[in-house]
Amino acid sequence: MHNLTLSRRGLFGGIAGATALAAIGAPRLSLAQTTPAAPPTFYDRRVGDMTITTLLDGYIPLGLDVMVGVDAAAAATDLTAAYLPPAGPIPTPINAYLIRSGDQLTLIDSGAAGAFGPTTGRIATTLAAMGVDPAAINRVVLTHMHADHIAGLMAGEAAAFPNASLHVAQTDLAFWTDEAIAASAPEAAKMMFTLARAVAAAYGERVTPFDGDNVDLGGGLTSIAMPGHTVGHTGYRLSSGADQLIIWGDIVHMRALQFTTPDISITFDTDAALAVETRKKVMAMLATDKIAVTGSHLPFPSVGHVEVKGDAFAWVPEEWQFL
Template sequence: MTINRRTLLAALTTAPVAALASGQAVGETQVPAQGLPPVLHQFSLGDARVTVFLDGHLPLGTQLFANYDADKADVVLAKGLHQMTPEGMNIPVNGYLVEQGMDKILIDAGTADLMGPNLGGMGAGLAAIGVDPADISTVLLTHMHPDHSGGLVASDGTARFANAKLVVSQVEWDFWHDDAIMASVPENSRGFFQMARMTVAPYQNRLRLIKGEEAVIAGFTALPLPGHTPGHTGYMLDSEGQQLLFWGDIIHSTALQFAYPDWTIAFDTDPVLTAATRHKMLDRAVSDNLLLTGSHIDFPGLGRVLRQKDGYVYQAAPWQFGL
């Protein structure tokens, strides 16, 4: 299946933007925003220092899984500590800072205030380690959903990272800026396009659009990982012979999608391609023994993939104490 207006329409019809923009599942009661405390983890990789920020959490309701099977889910959940609540499975939203020499590079920017009081903690995390937004030299964007690009803009619509270059896939950029595609989706889902455009607009004079697998800045290679969105992109960090793959939204639910890789969610633009890309990357992670992290893997989201008889399992890395 190719990504086109029909597959996009099917995905967004079942996932109106209000469900994502509110950070709220059906039936969930929100509390007034109190400001999230900084939650972060730091570790070293070669000569790079990586900080993982917990921007907050989202409830992923069972109705958002295209292939959800309650009996199969119960089998997996019984083996661990994840719990399915009436609102769904809570998943984290993670963002990253990579410091190499004088460069400070963000991988995704969190949500800021676009998605409700349970999200938006990445800014507090940066402040907690003494990093001013003006210090950021580059932002590598995995894709243009608001839980990844929302933090790019300040409340007045200006660039939050005033000195940063923005790197994003050409395919991704073109998709969200296509007026014909936006016009073809339900009106209550056009906010996805509006938010995508709004969050990247202040960076158009310092924008780098990438095509395919290519080196983007020193130590980083972009890897096309299409399906979740047309230009969804991962980034491989190489530092002193060590590698770390930032694979974006290949996995949304740590509890369920390693065990059942074919389970897609309503926000996957092309479900068939999403599952195929996921299988490809899970196989590569196993065969190459990759150290990886993902935007929605259980915080701090650092680990490896192991193969099981009927699927895969995620193995979290030990906490790295000190740098």
């Protein structure tokens, strides 16, 4: 069931996304780390006897032109209601996470490092400010292999986390490291493939692909297949005792629009129709089960709940949790 299938829609989605990426001036081919002047920004939250820390990597100003299916008037209403610029661009955060469980350190994604310019790439300095040695990270678990999630895995040509195993859905790894798909991708998209292959090479035998949905990765983490944004896009359930938190990766890119209109997709989706279907399914599940969720591009500190509102959804940010 997890065989890689490539639709024309998928490839065109990639092309559109690449063009849009080029339009916002990113990503660059350089894998160099940046050290932005912005202060380290992170948020600790407990899940049972574990701590999950949201690591703010920075932000990308996303124009409305990268969103698909936007009605300009409705979007302007939603953005105005959120006190955001009604015509965009929207400063969109990039988050990764550090999970501390006993003496095990797990990173979920790694931020954009230098791939998206000087507004991103804070995570290396944030980890240093927290006193976390990159060599002490036991494993990195990926939601998917887009550059804003994996560029931080590299320190030049080498692995930024030299002792970490790297866990990623087999389908995503297969797609982004496939030379034939890369060869047929437009120029602007090739960087994504180049980066994914560089990551796979740098982590070598420590790359540990897993097969899709409901895989127990240990340390309280279970995979939840959330395909569409990429072929192997994966969320995670973090459980400790009765406490749970869902990490949903890129189910939402633009908070002010995609809860009220979950049909809105983004040009970077490999399969936009599937991404929409998955978004609705995941939001409905979270609203029913009342489980807290965090997402890569939700407003920092990026934890909250989903509620049903009319025939769509609403985001209810969680109040700051004091440890």
